[in-house]
Amino acid sequence: MFRSLYSKLALTLFAVFSLLATLLVFLHLYSNHLYQLETQQKLNKDLATHIAQEYKIFENGMVYEDRLQDLFHTFMQINPAIELYSIDADGKIIGYNAPHEKIVRTHIDLQPIKEFIQGERSFPIEGSDPRDISNNKIFSVVSLKQGAETRGYLYIILAGERFSNVVSHLMGSHIINASTWVIVIVLVFSLLLALLAFRYMTKRLATLSGKMEQFKQSGFTAISDSKIRHDRCSDEIDDLTYSFYEMANTIVRQLSKLKQADGQRRELIANVSHDLRTPLTTLQGYLETILRKSDELDEAEKQQYIETALQHSQRLGNLVSELFELARLDANETRPKLEAFSLPELVHDVIHKFWIMTSKRNISVETQFDQQLPFVYADLGLIERVIQNLLENAIRYTPDGGKIIISLAHADDAVTVQVKDNGCGIAEKELPLIFERFYRPEKSRQQSSGGAGLGLAITKRILELHGSTIQAFSRINQGTEFRFHLPIHQA
Ligand SMILES: Nc1ncnc2c1ncn2[C@@H]1O[C@H](COP(=O)(O)OP(=O)(O)OP(=O)(O)O)[C@@H](O)[C@H]1O
């Protein structure tokens, strides 16, 4: 029942307010009581002196015991509510205006009496009550002196038996009652206000907790309504909500990335196995044929079989070294060794490497270089690999008699490299995928020629290591263009 934060807070608040109310009411009544006593004692401070003077109990330095007895007698007759006592210098009660059985003390404590006479303490001062052994009462007192010597005291209890009843009457008085009620009502009202405020504040927490539960139920995959205000007026709950949405969105993103990566990993393994198995089986087949049918085959056939087997083993070798290269690039083992070099020279070198292939297929490779190109600042070996991959692709995916243009242009503090062909082109929907490892469109897969689909992935990774990116533009059956920038060497 009291599981929610709000109910716990409400319960605590209720307990605190009840305690506060009790304390306040008690304090209010008690201070009122003390105030009554104080005014009473102040008003009647000189009562004992007046009575002593009125009844001439001591005159000309003499104490008249008989007049004292008369006084008690008179008061016993006319006003037994006023409690009068005569006490000797040691505090012993020697006379009073009360029935004998009512007096329960024999001695009065002299300390409060002395404090009263010397005016050392502020009122109310309470002294011993001869009629009550456990409670003290306020009083008025006058010392009865014979010459310089104190013979005794006339001691008057102000809040006597009947008066204390009046005090309790006062406690139940209309004004005190009303003010007590005001205190209670103000506290109840404040409690209600505080409960409302708590309700408002905990409601936001409850909403947040609900959202978290929803997020959990969705398997951490969907987070609804993440438009959260986060400004200078935000409090801790807003901060918490904002952080939760940030965290949830990150989790959703990371989870989908993980799922995607997992899918890619599976696909990668499938592709690697497939691409390794195909040349391996073919290689094995040719070698077995040569071995088993060695007698039936003539020299030329044998030569041809061995050459085919060798081609497949080369393909296998290429694939393995490409995989290895990519793994090294991924593991950040390869740090580009940056140096200044001339790109036109490098491009010419690469074109030269492919010369036999291009001339065999009658493909022309043109160069268009800006005048006085500055040196670029990059890793020579890695950039050679990039240009080689792009040119190899251009040759591979361009029909015989095609045309390839490699251009270098100076732009701001970079050199733009473009490799353009008029080959088969790439379909628009496949264009964003060609940089993924092992991605080869169906058309390329069916061709016996071609590699594993790692060339562009390696190219992209190398350029990433140089802080550069590669772009591809293509139109089906019209040609393809790859473009990237390399920083120039700042002398
Ligand atoms: N110049 C191009 N013209 C047409 N298609 C291209 C061109 N360059 C790349 N492609 C397409 O992009 C795919 C991926 O290219 P990538 O270089 O990564 O792999 P690959 O050339 O098939 O094999 P590998 O480079 O690993 O030997 C190719 O299979 C091809 O379909």
Ligand SMILES: [Mg+2]
């Ligand atoms: Mg390639």
